[in-house]
Amino acid sequence: MQRRLLLVATLLIVCLVAALAVPLALAYSSHRTGQLLLARRADATRFAELTDRAIREGDSTGLGAEVSRYTELYGTAVEIRDRDGRLLAGGGVDEPAAAGRALSGRTTDGLPLVTPFGPSAVLVAEPAGRDAQVSGVVLLRAPTSAARRAVGTVWAVLAVGSLAALGCALVVARRLAGWILRPVGELDRTTRAIADGRLEARIGLVRGPVELRRLEERFNAMADGISAALERQRAFVADASHELRTPLTVLSLRLENLEPHLSRTGRSEYEEALTELDRLTVLLEDLLTLARVEADAGLPGSGPASGLHERLTGWQELYAAKGLTLSVDLADQGPLPGAVARIADIALDNAAKFVPSGGRVAVTLADRTLSVADDGPGLSPAEREAAPGRFWRAPGQGNVPGSGLGLAIAAELARTCGATLALLPNRPRGLVVRLDLAPEGRPSGGADRPGRGAGAGPAGRGRETGR
CATH class of the missing domain: 3.30.450.20 (PAS domain)
Structure with missing residues (x-):
């Protein structure tokens, strides 16, 4: 402009x-x-x-x-x-x-x-x-x-005078345009920051026309209101999920205590009730995890890539038990955000559920890019675009255990550490989950605060499926 x-x-x-x-x-x-x-x-x-x-x-x-x-x-x-x-x-x-x-x-x-x-x-x-x-x-x-x-002398004087006047006028016009558009530029930078997930970004006090300064004040007030509403929503989800855990635990114990008193005809309904209770428990855990991640809480700090290798070793044992092959190639050995290991857990958990026996999954880390590639059934372009959404499940896979929040959690984790999560097709078939990390030394949002978060490894599988 x-x-x-x-x-x-x-x-x-x-x-x-x-x-x-x-x-x-x-x-x-x-x-x-x-x-x-x-x-x-x-x-x-x-x-x-x-x-x-x-x-x-x-x-x-x-x-x-x-x-x-x-x-x-x-x-x-x-x-x-x-x-x-x-x-x-x-x-x-x-x-x-x-x-x-x-x-x-x-x-x-x-x-x-x-x-x-x-x-x-x-x-x-x-x-x-x-x-x-x-x-x-x-x-x-x-x-x-x-x-x-x-x-010629008079014309030269007029030309020099005209150029000088033009130059001075352009300097004044440039300063005037900058003064008028400075609030617009600040508004553009702030909206871009909010779109990138930095909801705390606000417009600073800059000089400009009175009308645009009023617009900045109203934009800041609007952003504060939206942030407050989102915080209330996240707090409600977290509180509701946390408050429901105790009743669910008590209900689970009471159902288990009823088992000796069941007749043979009611045992199948009893098993189905316990299964639904387990699914509800997993859903609550995932909602708590997602609320914690969105609030940038419970995120461990950076650690060496060797810590990721130890996590992957546990997955290799699980994969071997399922008849799958897991190969690991970690070329980068520098420090990594703690969220990287949990994103790898989510991707490996999904692969373990959807890759048929005898399949292969490869984990590579090079040039600050983590890739988890499998040769399973994969996803169509439309499905890859929709997969990071909350509660999304692939058609025909509704019977697979999980809450449909795994990839949504992974996407939020990627945002907290300044990374980008992408779902890509594998060749000749399958799916690639690629995490592009920010260059070393760049701040990574809230990914440096200690705490606990989503499932920590193979032992937490089943709670983070996104497909």
Whole structure:
């Protein structure tokens, strides 16, 4: 927007400067041309009087001497002819058309406009004679070098002045545009920060128009209200999930105590009730985890990549028990955010559920990028886009244990450590969960506060499925 404002301002300023400078330049050229005409017409008139006298006396000797001195002094060619066209003095002009107009009694009343680029010479024709009788004609070709230099000097001064005025006006316009748009730029940066998940971002007090400053204040008030509403929502989910854990635990114990008193016909319903109770417990645990992660609480600090390797060792044992092959290649050994291990747990838990027996899963860490690739059934493009949503389950997989919150938790964990989570297709089939970490040394949001969070490894599987 600033560039467009500057472009419009520049066009307006250029038009204004041109509207002032161009008429001034042309006016001076016209003035200098008029001065040249008056000066040369005065000389031509003097020569016309001498010509008429010489013709009447029949002696043009003195006229030739006068023309010669004038030509040497001013470098101006002068040619004098009588009414029959015979050359009386001078020469070098040879303009029959101008001579014919002068013999008809018309004098030169205008010259071409003198500019720094031309003309190099002008022609002045003056009839000689008395009353209405024309006895001869004076042709004078005058150089315009002096006039062109004067016009060029004035034009140069006007050009320099115009450029200086244009430069000053552009500086003022740039500062004015910056002053007007500074609140807009701050608003753009703040909205981008909020869109990236930094809900605490606010617009600072910046100078600008009163209307835009009021807009900033209202935007901050709106952002505060939205943040407060989100915090209340997260607090409600966390409190509700936490308060429901105790009744669910008591209900589970009471159901287990009922088992000795069940008849054979009611045992299947009893098992189904316990299964649903377990699913409800897993859902509450995942809701608590998600609320904790969204609040940036319960996130361990950074640790070496070797800690991730130890976690993956436990998964290798589980995979071997399921008939799956898990390969690990951790090229990076630098410190990693604690959320990386939990994201790997979520991806490996999903792979363990959906990759058929005999399949392969590969975990690689290189160039600050963690990839978990499997050769399972994979997901379609639409499913990959929807998978990180809350409570999303792939069609036809509703009977697989899990809450549908796993990848949503992983996405929130990635956000807290300044990383990006992406679901990509594997070749020739399968799914790749890729985590692109921020470069080392860059702040990673709230990922450096200690605490406990989502499931810590293979022992917590089943609580973080996202598919």
